[in-house]
Amino acid sequence: MAPEPIRVLHFADLHIGMEAHGQIDPQTGLNRRVVDFLYAFDRIVDYAIEHEADLILFCGDAFKNRDPSPTYLREFAARLRRLLEAGLPVFLLVGNHDLPGMEKRATPLDVFGEFRPLLRGGEGLIVGRREDVHRIDTRRGPLQVIGMPFPVRSRLLKDETWRNLSPEELDHQLRETLHAVLQHLLETKIDPALPTIVAGHFSIEGAAYGSERQVMIGYDVVLPPSMFRHPAIDYVALGHIHKHQALGDGAPPIVYSGSVERVDFSEEDEPKGFCWVEVRRGDARWRFVELPARRFFTLSLDLRQAADPEMTAIAEIRRQADRIREAVVRARVRIRPEQAERLREARLREELEKAGAFSVSSLHIEREESVRSRISLTEMEHLTPLDLLARYLDSRDPPPDPGRRERLLRLAEQLMREEEP
Incomplete structure (x- = not known):
């Protein structure tokens, strides 16, 4: 009998702190657009608890910027606490908006990681700040998450010669380094008998970008989807790009859950939500669950x-x-x-x-300023009086409707014929 699939709720790009287009909500003291993003987070927590998720997989960008206010940290913590109190393990991946200005400073997510020893078994909460493999024991069995946070070139490229590279050379070097890191983890640290998910926060070739381009923080590297076509990987959970999409049609599924709320008008027609994934070793089934985002x-x-x-x-x-x-x-x-x-x-x-x-x-x-084109003398010599009248009618602002234009031209043609000797 096949083991029961492990249920994973995959979401990303909360961006708590986005305040554009909102006013202060007198009931909460928060910007009303911030309330929208928190409401989306509430719906995610509700769904996870109701549907008995085995793992909450957050793929980066919890806040709008790297220095969220204490209020925003409090609101994030309140929802995180609901998940942990329900016994649901949570994996928090560090995105580019979560990164500190200096490598050795803490990220906002590191604050929550400090409470890990206090949780049951110490495994309820994991913060993925480095490329590494994390084994997570869920109620439906163990699985592995390969955490690949937003790539920081100063950390990945130890040789300072990268500072002298051209943008194209730097891209190539980062891609090669990340590929080597992933291969090393696959060859030395995973158990091939367990389901394996890659959690990443970066761009993949072929993905359609959205408003994240307007609020980008950090140098963006684009990775090829072929890098993740490995028999040990069952699902690739991505954050960073706000448009929900799946890339390619092969295995494993490579999926951006997309942001949970609309940021601006470039996302006017995009659905927002999260992904519900059911994964076994060698097989992952997923579906997109839409949230009632602000229109x-x-x-x-x-x-x-x-x-x-x-x-x-x-x-x-x-x-x-x-x-x-x-x-x-x-x-x-x-x-x-x-x-x-x-x-x-x-x-x-x-x-x-x-x-x-x-x-x-x-x-x-x-x-709309009216613009009338002049007819050259050479062109005029080749136009009939009826042609000139048609040009005149078309230059009117506004031009007559098509039916009236045709009636005027027929009447003009009739008068011209009557005047012929």
């Missing part, structure tokens, strides 16, 4: 044809109230220059707030 919504209004641009905009805002309500909203409005006096930005913001927007990120009004 981001772009409202595009083209008012160039509107007789009353402000009332037209208000009507559209009210029509789209369901999409606006509780969303971070940005509005993009196109008008003609002569319409500017009939459209008040403050009035549109007021209407968006009345529609229940969580916040109005921006309201951009684009005044």
Whole structure:
């Protein structure tokens, strides 16, 4: 009889401390966007406890920056405590946002690692700050986690000559070093009879990037997926890239769980959540579990044809109230220059707030200047009067609708024929 699979909850990129688009919540004293990220963490803890996870695997970037406030540390610790009190082992991998400015300083996650000796058996909490193999005894059996935190070149490349390398040479050197480290761990430290998961925080070739590029901390190295195609590896759990995705179609699965909440409008249409993994030696099955993340919504209004641009905009805002309500909203409005006096930005913001927007990120009004192209004398000699009329109609701002344009051209053609001798 096959052993029962070990249940692993894989998530990453909490980024507690992201405050953009939020105001202070009077009930908690926290920024409302921070509350969104903590709410996502709460849902992850609830799911893990309810579904009897055997291991919580966090793949890096707990906080927005390397020096989180005591308040953010307290909130992280409260949720971590719920997991540990439920008897669920937790593996915390260090990401680039968790790294201190100096190598010998502690990371925010090291604080929690100091409590490990106080936990039952000392194995309830592991902080992965170095490349190493960790055996974890779960209620459904043992498994191994190969921790590969965000690669720090000053730690991995001991020879100071790396400082003189070109970016391409540095990339190559880091890739080769990490590959050698992984091979060494696979050959000398793992038990080939146990399920093995690689937990990593880095970029993989072929992955689609998201908003993490805007908030990147540290030098980013890109590793080939072939580096992890090893028969001893059953699943590769990744953090660092905010877009949930699986790379390649071979074994083992190489999966970014993605961030747990939307950071900005580049993630407007991306689902957010975590991965539920069931792993046996030689086999890993996983699925993505979506979380109810804060919606981001772009409202595009083209008012160039509107007789009353402000009332037209208000009507559209009210029509789209369901999409606006509780969303971070940005509005993009196109008008003609002569319409500017009939459209008040403050009035549109007021209407968006009345529609229940969580916040109005921006309201951009684009005044489209009319541009008319001149016809050269040489070109004019080859155009008929009807061609010239068609050019004139097309240059109008706004141009007539297609049906009216065709009627005008037919009437003009009819008049021209009547005038022929």
